[in-house]
Each structure stands twice: as structure tokens, then as C-alpha cells.
Amino acid sequence: MILLTRKIEFSASHRYDNPALSPEENRRVFGKCNNPHGHGHNYTLEVTVEGEPDPVTGMVLDLSELKKILEREVMQRMDHRHLNYEVPELAGLIPTCENVARVIWQLLEPKITQGRLHRVRLYESPDLFADCYRNGARKATA
Amino acid sequence: MGPGANTGALKIELGRRYRFAASHRLHSARLSEAENHRLYGKCSNPYGHGHNYVLEIGVSGEVDPATGMIANLADLDGFVEREVLEPFDHRSLNEEVPAFRDKVPTTENLCVEIFQRLKSFSAAKLERVRVEETSNNSFEYAADDLTDATEVGAHSEGNTL
Numbered sequence: 483m484i485l486l487t488r489k490i491e492f493s494a495s496h497r498y499d500n501p502a503l504s505p506e507e508n509r510r511v512f513g514k515c516n517n518p519h520g521h522g523h524n525y526t527l528e529v530t531v532e533g534e535p536d537p538v539t540g541m542v543l544d545l546s547e548l549k550k551i552l553e554r555e556v557m558q559r560m561d562h563r564h565l566n567y568e569v570p571e572l573a574g575l576i577p578t579c580e581n582v583a584r585v586i587w588q589l590l591e592p593k594i595t596q597g598r599l600h601r602v603r604l605y606e607s608p609d610l611f612a613d614c615y616r617n618g619a620r621k622a623t624a
Numbered sequence: 625m626g627p628g629a630n631t632g633a634l635k636i637e638l639g640r641r642y643r644f645a646a647s648h649r650l651h652s653a654r655l656s657e658a659e660n661h662r663l664y665g666k667c668s669n670p671y672g673h674g675h676n677y678v679l680e681i682g683v684s685g686e687v688d689p690a691t692g693m694i695a696n697l698a699d700l701d702g703f704v705e706r707e708v709l710e711p712f713d714h715r716s717l718n719e720e721v722p723a724f725r726d727k728v729p730t731t732e733n734l735c736v737e738i739f740q741r742l743k744s745f746s747a748a749k750l751e752r753v754r755v756e757e758t759s760n761n762s763f764e765y766a767a768d769d770l771t772d773a774t775e776v777g778a779h780s781e782g783n784t785l
Contacts, residue, residue: 500690511691513698576692580636584687587634609641610697613682617635 492561495522533597543596579612644713683748
């Protein structure tokens with residue numbers, strides 16, 4: 483099995499705030515991520531697809547096809563957007579790395595029909611990221 | 625598909641990177657001077673040397689719907705600070721970390737030691753510890769490897785630096 487990884491970058495703003503909590507609790511739990519007007523990150527997304535190379539093309543999947551999927555599903559939805567207000571799939575969720583990575587998995591998984599989605603890794607910063615993968619799957623390391 | 629669908633089949637792991645600087649000397653009391661020199665090369669020089677280490681950890685667990693998080697980041701950072709960064713940063717691993725009094729502080733052994741120190745984190749499951757000794761050498765130790773948490777004698781710093 484071959485693992486193929488494509489990396490893209492997008493920029494977005496977000497804010498952590500749970501309406502079920504009081505302002506003081508939100509402040510305590512989320513710290514400066516609760517600041518009222520939000521803040522932003524340069525996100526880096528690594529998408530790993532698993533599969534066997536096609537005997538004719540030598541490819542697990544056509545990278546230009548993967549680029550189109552990422553452009554349509556991720557870039558157009560999230561790049562230069564406010565994740566709390568402009569991404570319906572994140573409605574009602576705190577837009578943490580964990581939740582955004584899972585939503586990206588759910589957006590991509592049905593669209594990748596050559597090979598199979600193996601892992602989504604979303605970096606909020608170089609020192610903080612979340613991985614989403616199938617339970618029990620041997621995941622790609624760094 | 626709604627955002628909550630199919631989550632049972634998915635695993636979420638949070639990755640976090642930290643930095644510390646420390647010195648070490650690779651030298652085994654079980655080997656002769658000549659053998660130490662042959663095996664560890666300049667890493668066995670008598671007064672030690674240092675690295676800017678990068679520690680990367682992965683923790684998994686349920687994402688709390690109230691916070692969107694596996695574990696509160698401040699809690700995780702505080703735990704790592706207390707268990708690893710404070711006792712290791714700007715220290716001599718050989719002299720100031722008890723585990724390395726009689727164990728060679730290779731980065732293999734450092735991974736295992738850090739795993740042991742962090743595995744009791746109560747808010748999430750520690751999946752893996754990865755240590756970059758330099759940007760060219762990194763070592764990883766995963767929860768699956770726990771059963772053979774024995775000292776690793778070899779090291780891969782050698783002449784590759």
C-alpha cells in the first residue's frame with residue numbers, strides 16, 4: 483500500500499465560545515481564544531490517501547483530481563472565511579483543530595473514489611495540530 | 625452527512641510540539657573506554673554536548689462537545705511543563721535526570737523516559753512521543769510499543785551529524 487500526501491494552506495478566523503456557558507466560564511475554559519471578535523490562523527492541511535498504484539498510470543489517484551477536490555471542498559468553503567459564521571458544516575461546533583479536522587474528513591471521504599482517505603492532519607500552527615483517521619488504521623507518521 | 629455522523633469509526637488525535645535544550649553524553653559504564661569511543665564517537669567526549677530538542681506528542685480521546693477539545697490545552701501544556709520541560713530544559717540529562725544515572729541518554733531512551741512521564745495524563749490517552757534530537761534525527765515511541773519498554777542500546781547519532 484502506498485500513502486500519498488497533498489498539502490494545502492488556507493487562512494481563516496474563528497472564535498471559541500459555548501453559548502451554554504456563562505461569559506466567565508467561557509473565559510476560563512477558552513482563554514484568549516474567547517476574545518469577542520475572534521482571531522485567525524494560517525492553517526496547513528495534509529491529506530493522505532492510501533491505495534495501490536494503478537498498473538497503467540502508476541498513480542494511486544490523479545493528483546490534479548485531488549487538487550480539484552481540495553479546492554472545491556476545503557478552499558472554497560474555508561479560505562479567508564470566519565469558521566464560526568461562514569461554514570455551515572461547523573454550525574453548532576466549537577471550531578477547534580479537532581472539530582475542523584473531523585469535518586474536513588467528512589467532506590473529503592465520500593469524494594475520494596480512487597484510493598481511500600487515510601488521514602487528515604490539520605495544523606493550526608506548527609506546534610498544534612489534529613489528526614483524523616479511521617479507528618484502528620495504521621496511520622502515517624510525521 | 626451531518627458533522628456528528630459516523631464519528632464512532634473515526635479517531636481524533638491532538639498533536640502538540642514543545643522545545644527544550646539539554647546536554648548529554650553517550651557513554652556506557654558497561655563498555656571499555658575504547659569501545660565507548662568506537663561506538664559513540666564524539667558523542668562520548670567527556671564533558672558532553674547539547675541539543676535543541678523538539679518534543680512532539682499525540683493524545684487521543686473523545687472530543688468534548690462543550691469545548692470541542694480532546695483535552696484542555698492549558699492543562700496539557702501545564703502537565704508537560706511540569707513532567708518534562710521543567711526537569712529537562714537547560715539541564716544535563718546524565719546528571720540531573722535520575723533515570724539516566726545508569727542508562728545511556730540516547731534519544732531512543734529519552735523517548736521511552738518521556739513516554740513514562742507523560743502516560744499518566746488523565747484527560748486523554750497518550751498515543752505517541754516523538755523526539756527530534758536535531759532536524760535530521762528523530763525518534764518515535766508509541767503506546768503499542770509499551771510492552772518492550774526496555775533500554776535501547778544502539779543509537780543513531782554517530783557519524784551522521
